[in-house]
Amino acid sequence: MALIVQKYGGTSMGSPDRIRDVARRVSRWKAKGHQLVVVVSAMSGETNRLLALAKNVSPSPDSRELDVMVSTGEQVSIALLSMALKDIGLKARSYTGAQVKIETDNAYTKARILNIDDANIRADLNNDTVVIVAGFQGIDAHGNITTLGRGGSDTTGVAIAAALNADECQIYTDVDGVYTTDPRIVPEARKLDQITFEEMLEMASLGSKVLQIRSVEFAGKYKVKLRVLSSFEEEGKETQGTLITFEEGRKMEQPIISGIAFNRDEAKLTVLGVPDRPGIAYQILGPIAEANIDVDMIIQNVGNDGTTDFSFTVNRGEYERALNILEQKVKPHVAARAVVGDNKICKVSAVGVGMRSHPGIASQMFRTLAEEGINIQMISTSEIKISVVVDEKYLELAVRVLHKAFGLEQAA
Amino acid sequence: MALIVQKYGGTSMGSPDRIRDVARRVSRWKAKGHQLVVVVSAMSGETNRLLALAKNVSPSPDSRELDVMVSTGEQVSIALLSMALKDIGLKARSYTGAQVKIETDNAYTKARILNIDDANIRADLNNDTVVIVAGFQGIDAHGNITTLGRGGSDTTGVAIAAALNADECQIYTDVDGVYTTDPRIVPEARKLDQITFEEMLEMASLGSKVLQIRSVEFAGKYKVKLRVLSSFEEEGKETQGTLITFEEGRKMEQPIISGIAFNRDEAKLTVLGVPDRPGIAYQILGPIAEANIDVDMIIQNVGNDGTTDFSFTVNRGEYERALNILEQKVKPHVAARAVVGDNKICKVSAVGVGMRSHPGIASQMFRTLAEEGINIQMISTSEIKISVVVDEKYLELAVRVLHKAFGLEQAA
CATH class of the missing domain: 3.30.2130.10 (VC0802-like)
Structure with missing residues (x-):
């Protein structure tokens, strides 16, 4: 039995059908006897819809209020995934950032995680419950709602994996791993089975959109085993994605350039x-x-x-x-x-x-x-x-x- | 200087333009030297959109998760109104039910308010800040998000007015008061300047959609001075709406039938x-x-x-x-x-x-x-x-x- 944190992005949560797919995937992992914490993003398009609405009301929206508003996207997602999990017979419970609680600093729209209280999550996991956590959000010391900035759900996933000392943090996305470069530009681009944290950090900071850079930094700092996987692979045809490793574990004969x-x-x-x-x-x-x-x-x-x-x-x-x-x-x-x-x-x-x-x-x-x-x-x-x-x-x-x-x- | 609680419904918050209208109305009351707490509903159509989305994911959505989800409608509204108020130079601060905090029982989708912590609101009011509160929602003793059921924002408004011992609770809606009957059926229907709580209770429970019945009961119980007003009246042309009175205050020669x-x-x-x-x-x-x-x-x-x-x-x-x-x-x-x-x-x-x-x-x-x-x-x-x-x-x-x-x- 392992403790696994999974993170599903906006595309993976993009429609009721996709959400039910995610629920089935979670249930397959649960059936293997693992404990699962699932971090989700807002449904694709939702964050942009909310930002556009804010812009329609205010030319330069107040950042505290923007966070109050934009954080609702993930709140909707956690509820929907929990419903879908319960429908297929699993115990599930949703948590907003405040409910976890994920404490951040007060830098609205780009807050940093300071501390994660794992008491509620652990109690649920020990009670055979799948825990669903809203990505991208937290609260500051005064109870104000904060968000971590774009792509922050990856960071939430990694931070929770670190706080729980999870065995693996799986980032599900719409690609099946990290490639040597963008396959849309180079059709011969090859999926990497593994990549070091340092390389991933450079790849992420240089524009590879697979993982948010702060989440990679976080994973490196807390030694979280991170894996990028596709949420679009069918049952029975899942691949292993790309494992982001610490250099020590790599084989001696590695390529000079990874990507x-x-x-x-x-x-x-x-x-x-x-x-x-x-x-x-x-x-x-x-x-x-x-x-x-x-x-x-x-x-x-x-x-x-x-x-x-x-x-x-x-x-x-x-x-x-x-x-x-x-x-x-x-x-x-x-x-x-x-x-x-x-x-x-x-x-x-x-x-x-x-x-x-x-x-x-x-x-x-x-x-x-x-x-x-x-x-x-x-x-x-x-x-x-x-x-x-x-x-x-x-x-x-x-x-x-x-x-x-x-x-x-x-x-x- | 009076302490006034205003509540704006979904139609009043129905679009960016309408939200800016509400902000200007609030600012006119503020300019008169009053302290203001503003309770808002979700933008019209939003709650139904969320319910439909839940139904698309789950045939009979789990009620706890439904509340997590549906409560986001008001959370978006409080942020938008706060932004609009700040844009016109007012100090404003939004509060979810959890942030206030509005404690309810655990009856998801139809929770009842047990207690309102007024500390945060009072501190803001004393600091010249307009307080914006999400209607319809609260949290139970364990931090679970709850909702009060349809029309619950009226109840939130009245409950907050009671907790703060406010001078008046103003319910803004798309009609300018309580009528002797529905003017769409009887064109001669007349707006009542006042109506007793008991009458209002009967009118509300019998299908008059102006006020949610629980909010009227609440107002009666805690002796909250309640007024129904239109949020669609132009500046300078506002009427007094209908005041819901305690019988003692009514004139001797009252009509036998009110509506x-x-x-x-x-x-x-x-x-x-x-x-x-x-x-x-x-x-x-x-x-x-x-x-x-x-x-x-x-x-x-x-x-x-x-x-x-x-x-x-x-x-x-x-x-x-x-x-x-x-x-x-x-x-x-x-x-x-x-x-x-x-x-x-x-x-x-x-x-x-x-x-x-x-x-x-x-x-x-x-x-x-x-x-x-x-x-x-x-x-x-x-x-x-x-x-x-x-x-x-x-x-x-x-x-x-x-x-x-x-x-x-x-x-x-």
Whole structure:
């Protein structure tokens, strides 16, 4: 008997039929003698419907009230799944974040989980009951409803698995695992049986939509065994999905590169001709941070005329705002020559723990892109990934040629 | 400065525009220096949408989970109204039933309020904040979400007014007050400036849809000053609605009859030729009560052959079920001659505290109906009302002639 936490996303909960499918899947796991906690998202489309309704009432909805509202999507889901489970003869009980309770900080719309009270859940599990928990939500110390931000249901699943010391956290989604890259771009993309946490973290942060990055961080921190699975596989035809492992458990002969990740949702900003003196990076990025704009890559090139060019990337949705800040607050202040930007760029990355011990991966990547005439605008590296910024029009081409160059279509 | 509880129903909260209207109305009351608690229903149609969704997942949804789900309708409303209020510069804060907290018993889908913790609300009111409370919902002693049943938001409003010892509880709806009868049937129907609690109770229980009966009972019990108002009146053109008073405050010269109420939603069942012996009423109605079917009027006529005919009315939706119970469980058991029923009946009632001191009202009512050839099938009376059951096809005619016979079109 194992204690398993399963998480089902919006597509898996997308209709009454799909919800009954989830109930049957849960019941098959229960029939094997396992204890089950099931975390669910709002039905697909529901969160967007609620956000649109809020926008119709208020141009910039108050964030506390937005959380009160948006959290209802998951509340509906837990009730529906519990009903469906009871209909097929299982004991089931739904819990909102407040009922669990999942205590978070007070950062509405992007709260962080501080503590999970496992008393109610454990009592139910010991009473042979399937526990259904609303993902994405919690309450702060004063009883205010909070949400964890988009994709937060993954985080809820992992956090509950950590709190209960569960044997496995299964993230059910509409794909059957983590791929070497997006199969819509590279048909030869291959499903990975396993991937390390570090790689998954890079893949997630680089735009692979399979798992929310915070949930991967959480799983890494609390050593939660995480598995990505499809909720669309038929009974008897289920596969094992992709297991996200700690490196120790991996086989010795692992591929150097595990996958090619990419992110379209990027924009680049450059402050040209800035006097090259200490504190300049802070003077440029300080106002951006104050405006709550997340910065991703940061590059500074030293010129030889005593000035420097300073570039960084932001989420494309923040492009206009960031550009305005640079023009109005930064440029006059730092005496820059000009501010330029480009919101038609993308980021493509090769990810793999193997590159730690294999020099030359970067140059192989650059050569591959050069052979296709793809100009690299920015480069950023970490121990286990190399990212390049290129013109958005080259995205598919770059992903395809890199996938081939690193032999990812062949089984490891 | 007064402490006012306002309640807005689903139609008043029916769209973003309507919600902004409510916000402006609240702000006008606030501008007069009052403290305001606003109780809201789900947006019109939302509760039915949720119930339909539940039915699509489960043929007979679990009642605990149904409450978890349906309570989200009001949760969305409180958030939207709070956003709208903040947009026009007011301090506002939303509360679910659990957050208040409104403690109820454990009778899911028809819970009763046991206690209201007023600490949070009072703190907000003293901090110049408009408090927005979700109607219709609460939590039981174990933190389970409960709902109060259809129309329960009125009850929430009155209960909060009672708990806070509010100066007035204003129920905003889509009509501008309580009428002598339904103006769609009698165009001359007149809005009452005031009506006693007892009368309102009879009007509500007899099918006037303006106020939910439990809220009127609650208001009577806790002496809450209750007023029915329209939320559709434009600024500067608001009327005073109808005040529901305690009798002591009424003027001496009051009309004998305050209104004509009616209810189409009735069905009649008769068990014929039952042996006339003690315990027979219980033997007939016991199985009906066990099936959780509410019985309204009960009439027993003693025959002269040692048998009796026993009639009662039920909600029309329960007609088939009640008929089956009588046929299968009651008839053989009590050795009745036959069971007959009629689901094409209606109930028409004259209501007025004045009839206590004015004999002859009943005979005036019967004569009026007789003159129109309307056959009376059942009669039931209380201190302040006379109800008759007639063929449904006579409903409008009966209401019109009675309205005229009692001079209700003239101002009191």
